[in-house]
Amino acid sequence: MSYRAAQAGGRARAAAPGTPPAYGTPPAYGTPPAYGAPPVEPTAWPRRPVWFFDLDDTLHDATLAAFGPLNGAMTDYLQASLGLDRAAADARRRAYWQRHGATLLGLIRHHGTDPHHFLAETHRLPGLEARLRRPRSDAQALARLPGRKFILTNGPAAYAARVLGSLGWRGFEAVIAIEAMRVFGQWRPKPDARMLRHLLARLKLPAHRAVLVDDTPGHLRAARREGWRTVWMQGYHRPQSPRLKRLRAGPPTVPAGSPPPTAWQRPGRRPAHVCARISGLNRLRALTFHG
């Protein structure tokens, strides 16, 4: 089921076993969102939650599989397109990510970069499938989790399809990738609040039913401000955890260039905008009943 169809038709049945997940097509945003209504502040977890799952480092070990090569490819792109040396290109990539939340947004705003060209060039990621990992228990937990489920990722749709298909993730109603995060023609990936409001308006969902499961605290903070419930997935940010050790046991190593955890990502803290912290998806079901 496409994202557009999901918007129009509401609830959809999960994909049958053996069929690849349905991937979204970019929606044509245009209907003004329901501004003015204050976000609902829930006192408990919603009875009928609608789950929005981030992809990288939430549903798979992207630090292991993708981030090193991806950062390298983005630096290559800046070096070639802007005529910078390697060090300057790497510094510019980091600066745009910190300032705009995404390297792509900096390139669009300051250089008029074609986003589709950038995404295609930087997400080739040869050999990605061989590096992908996710615990079996997470897939089982997701299959048992009640409620509608969407993917909400700042990655491009083709990359998301590749990861989800290769890992056999099923049961998502639609994939909302970065190409679908445009509001009135502007690219507005997470954590953009307008994109979140538009998304819920198009899905005809009140904010208190939406639950964002994400490993990036900045994304959770924006969603919480909009009245969403937020779950901080930390399962891929604990290098010494038995879970991650088991998952990473095997030939691949963490690629050079993978970013170290920041202060926000260190386990042990739960900021006010985080409703719950988890290290595996098997905790989600309990949250909906005992939150």
Ligand SMILES: [Mg+2]
């Ligand atoms: Mg992530």
